[in-house]
Amino acid sequence: MSKSPLVQTIPDKCRMCYTCVRECPAKAIRISGGQAEVIDDRCIGCGNCIQVCTRGAKKPVESIRQVTDLLGSGKKIAAIIAPSFPAEFTEISPEKVVGMLKAIGFEYVCEVAFGADIVAQAYRKLLNDNPEKRFIGVTCPAVVSYVEKYIPELVPHLAPIASPMVAEANVVKKLYGEETEIVFIGPCIAKKGEAEEETALNVTASLTFAEMRSLLAIYSIDPEKVEESGFNPPTPGLGTLFPINRGMLQAADMHEDLVSGEIVTADGRNNFVEALTEFASGDMEARLLEVLCCQGCIMGPGMTSKAPIFRRRAKISRYARESLDKVNFNAWNIASERCADIDIERKFTPSDKRLKVPSEIEVNRIMERMGKFTIEDELNCGACGYETCRNHAIAIYKGLAESEMCLPYSIDQLKNTVEELALTHDELAGTRVALKHAEKMADMGQLAAGIAHEVNNPLGVVLMYAHTLLEENPDNKELREDLKTITVHADRCRKIVAGLLDFARQNKVSRTLINVPELIRKVISVIKRPDGIELLFISEDIEPCAELDEDQMAQVLTNLTTNAFQAMGNSGRLTVKTGGDAEMVTISVSDTGTGIPRENLKKIFEPFFTTKGRGEGTGLGLAVTYGIVKMHRGQITVNTNTDSHAGPTGTSFTVTLPRRGPSN
Secondary structure (H helix, E strand, O other), rough: OOOOEEEEOOHHHOOOOOHHHHHHOOOOEEOOOOEEHHHHOOOOOHHHHHOOOOOOOEEOOOOOHHHHHHHHOOOEEEEEEEHHHHHOOOHHHHOHHHHHHHHOOOOOEEEEEHHHHHHHHHHHHHHOEEEEEEEEEOOOOHHHHHHHHHHHHHHHHHHOOOOOOEEEEHHHHHHHHOOOOOEEEOOHHHHHOOOHHHHHHOEEEEHHHHHHHHHHHHOOOOHOOOOOOOOOOOOOOOHHHHOOOOHHHHOOOOOOOOOOOOOEEEEEHHHHHHHHHHHHHHHOOOEEEEEEOOOOOHHHOOOOOOHHHHHHHHHHHHHHHHHHHHOOHHHHHHHHHOOOOOOEOOOOOOOOOOOOOHHHHHHHHHHHHOOOOOHHHOOOOOOOOHHHHHHHHHHHOOOOOOOOOHHHHHHHHHHHHHHHHHHEEEEEEEEHHHHHHHHHHHHHHHHEEEEEEEEHHHHHHHHHHHHHHHHOOOHHHHHHHHHEEEEEHHHHHHHHHHHHHHHHHHOHHHOEEEEHHHHHHHHHOOHHHHHHEEEEEEEEOOOOEEOOHHHHHHHHHHHHHHHHHHHHOOEEEEEEEEEEEOOOEEEEEEEOOOOOOOOHHHHHOOOOOOOOOOOOOOOOOHHHHHHHHOOOOOEEEEEEEOOHHHHHOOOEEEEEEEOOOOOO
């Protein structure tokens, strides 16, 4: 309908509530990147999006600058004001309204209601002259735009009559001179688009009532200091009722007869669309369908009044009564005859903006992307701004909507994201702990290697001389006892040093394909087991073979089983179990000992940490085990219980290793 955008979005204020999507009868709002954008060539200017947006993220295009420039041009300017003005300016008299407009520079102030009188008579004549034809009223520019864009097959049914605004503009031009510039003031945003059409060339600019109030503020107009003034003629008749639903019918002396059904009226966002749809289908036999996009012009988006609808209606009715009491019908007839030759004919052009409708297969594919696979999944909650899930899917296909607009879908996605983040957080925390432990182990390893190498040489000398002295003094019993004590403790020191070297040595993993259950049987068969301890081996591995370093894994098993025997003392049960799947192999070593206290759990893999008595352990067994498992890119976990009231006490170490090396 217009070349200029009628509604604009303020991105910083838009918060993805989709209310504007739901309230737009033309579905002229596209959601892109979380922003609700008005598609200019689809917009009909109804202004519903402006009225429902509580954040003020939608605003009409402004014409104030255009009007101020016009007022400053020195030309004769006439203001034609819509008949809904009594419902807007309830705090001041009509004469004050006229006085304020003249105070800012308008030379003439006329009522569009007189143009409405002319239009009403034109409708009456149209129906009388065309008894076999069906027409749609065109007094609402938003309805006209909707028909042209979304039901273009109805364009031939649009009544070929200009709107009251255009009719009044033509009247003013005839009565006050062609050089007069005309500014329309009313409650409608769509009028801004209509003012740009060829049929409305006599209208220079269009202001809403809200803009008029801003204009008065710019010129610092105080109604208390303004002289009252009457409207410039011609004075209207029943055209003052036009802003109320059925007002045009009363002005034309026509009635909505429920028996004949020849005239049907409808108003409001949903009703006008439904009425047009039924008119197009042929279900409606009406000769005239009079439809308004709003609930009458008194509820237009350019109004600032917060009064309820019936209070506004009452204001219009009262003004109409007062005007009719004052009207000079002789003068009205003279003005009507004088303006009988003005052009109020109008033509309409289809401008089809309907988008391709997807096939059922395409709709179902989009629905499945939103997790809607069955009828039960289609909640039709309306949170996306569309009445049904299928309508939402169709809008996605048309490029008007996004999947993320579906609230249940977004909640599910958010839930999955939170779960993934929690899992990632746990993995990161585990990695951080492992890295910290690895750094500590590396530092300890370097220290241990340095100590071991420094101690090993003098220790070797001590052992060599001790054994030499033993050989040279076979008969000196007292000396031999002392020398044996030296060799025993020196050998112990050598074992500790060997453990340090094993811990510090950066061994490479030499992988070969081994039979894990056979390796376990071999290791546990050679370990010295106390007589009172029962040994149980369980193999649940469907795939017994894995690529591991046989010697290193034997050391791991030896360390774990030895620790288990020592934890149980002389009685208990040791269970060694192997299992896994196609990718991983697991080995668990479980004892029935007293368990590991909670305060020691964080220390068990640290070098030199031991709970054994003095001289009974080096504290390197689990540290070495941990290093070997990590070199195999595996994990070692521990599960322990020290409280007999909570269940059987004991400890279980579980080693999980990949079956294949990283090169495979």
